[in-house]
């Protein structure tokens with residue numbers, strides 16, 4: 001394909017091929033967008049923004065892909081009895097996603113911070129430490145809003161990446 005961003009693809013391939021990341025295809029994130037699609041979009045656009053700003057684009061790509069690796073349907077209030085936090089999903093899923101990311105992959109400190117703090121300022125107990133974390137949390141908020149209000153066929157997709 002002409003438009004494939006080879007550098008981006010090289011950063012995420014190992015993760016995108018894993019069963020843990022593929023499991024996100026099962027869950028709806030917003031509107032008609034799966035958690036998998038949402039995470040790929042956040043990953044790619046965070047990578048692009050980080051490149052423009054001269055930040056760590058690789059960690060933004062990986063952190064963006066794993067930021068919602070909580071692996072449950074967050075619309076399901078009971079979560080099959082698996083609910084372990086008193087606070088609602090918005091406050092806690094970054095912690096769950098980061099724990100899963102460490103369980104399945106070798107992630108670095110920047111990536112870990114990106115995932116845990118991506119719901120800041122809801123994560124008032126943990127302020128983002130890195131500029132890369134702010135990139136991902138802003139892209140996540142922007143795309144989450146777009147996913148709620150925009151139909152799939154009108155959304156920008158990542159060149160060369162199949163959902």
Ligand SMILES: [Fe+2]
Pocket residue numbers: 067068093118119
């Ligand atoms: Fe999230």
Ligand SMILES: [Fe+2]
Pocket residue numbers: 038042067068140144
């Ligand atoms: Fe998200």
